[in-house]
Amino acid sequence: MIKGFRKCSVPVGASGDWAISRFTLDRTHVPANAPHAEIMQYISGNPIRDVAPGTYTRLTRRDSETGLEVVVMSDTDAEMREHAAFVRRARRHGSQGRVLVFGLGLGVCVEALLLNGGVGHVDVVELSDDVRALTGPHLLARYGGKPGNGGRLAIHAGDANTWEPPDPAMRWSEVWIDIWDTISDSHMAQMTALRSRFTDRASGAVGCWAEDQGKRMDAAYLAVDQIRCELGDALYAMPIPERIERARKRTNAILSGRAAEGKRA
Numbered sequence: 001m002i003k004g005f006r007k008c009s010v011p012v013g014a015s016g017d018w019a020i021s022r023f024t025l026d027r028t029h030v031p032a033n034a035p036h037a038e039i040m041q042y043i044s045g046n047p048i049r050d051v052a053p054g055t056y057t058r059l060t061r062r063d064s065e066t067g068l069e070v071v072v073m074s075d076t077d078a079e080m081r082e083h084a085a086f087v088r089r090a091r092r093h094g095s096q097g098r099v100l101v102f103g104l105g106l107g108v109c110v111e112a113l114l115l116n117g118g119v120g121h122v123d124v125v126e127l128s129d130d131v132r133a134l135t136g137p138h139l140l141a142r143y144g145g146k147p148g149n150g151g152r153l154a155i156h157a158g159d160a161n162t163w164e165p166p167d168p169a170m171r172w173s174e175v176w177i178d179i180w181d182t183i184s185d186s187h188m189a190q191m192t193a194l195r196s197r198f199t200d201r202a203s204g205a206v207g208c209w210a211e212d213q214g215k216r217m218d219a220a221y222l223a224v225d226q227i228r229c230e231l232g233d234a235l236y237a238m239p240i241p242e243r244i245e246r247a248r249k250r251t252n253a254i255l256s257g258r259a260a261e262g263k264r265a
């Protein structure tokens with residue numbers, strides 16, 4: 001369990017294409033077919049987001065095209081870890097803190113903001129009626145009510161791309177955007193666009209879930225492409241640890257080059 005987080009206690013249930021269920025792992029689970037697994041192995045040599053044995057809660061959505069169930073959120077350490085730095089930063093504002101979160105999910109992040117004192121108030125914007133119906137009542141029973149009258153949580157229906165606060169004067173100490181199912185370099189442009197919508201309304205940061213991993217992945221794809229072009233088939237003759245080391249060094253060079261460019265601009 002990641003410090004400052006609580007295991008999800010939202011009741012199991014289903015609504016439309018969405019469901020909340022518990023699942024138990026009796027051995028460590030390594031997500032073999034994660035879209036980023038290959039590239040992460042190039043960079044780190046280690047599989048990431050392993051899940052320790054235990055009982056967990058997950059939020060799933062049936063994909064309308066494939067008919068397959070996609071896990072959108074769970075209360076595993078791997079998921080909590082990716083919110084931990086934001087939660088720590090936001091909780092420093094204490095009872096004066098007012099936080100805006102896009103993406104309710106299982107409410108894992110929202111609970112970590114509010115439990116044991118935490119921040120004064122959280123506004124959450126959630127696109128899906130089903131997710132609001134599944135998770136909302138449980139969290140509102142714990143933390144809801146009217147602001148100024150004991151209520152510390154408000155759940156708004158809306159799309160992060162277009163949502164406008166009910167009161168145009170609303171401002172937040174921190175904003176957190178977590179509306180994506182997977183970590184991907186393809187979300188970078190949307191993150192930039194969404195951040196710019198809320199920068200003027202936040203006294204602190206406007207952060208996006210897994211943004212650093214996305215940036216790293218973007219650089220790693222480029223690094224692997226460059227190395228493939230330079231070495232051709234010789235790349236595949238190289239022992240795997242050497243390939244990984246080469247890709248890692250090139251990825252770091254690309255990232256530090258981008259950071260230096262950012263500073264000059």
Ligand SMILES: C[S@@+](CC[C@H](N)C(=O)[O-])C[C@H]1O[C@@H](n2cnc3c(N)ncnc32)[C@H](O)[C@@H]1O
Nearest residue numbers: 103104105106107108109127128159160178179
């Ligand atoms: C990964 S989950 C969020 C998990 C959440 N942070 C938690 O701690 O449980 C993503 C959520 O974002 C919602 N979502 C997706 N696109 C959205 C959008 N454009 N605007 C608002 N919410 C969105 C999904 O319905 C889903 O509930």
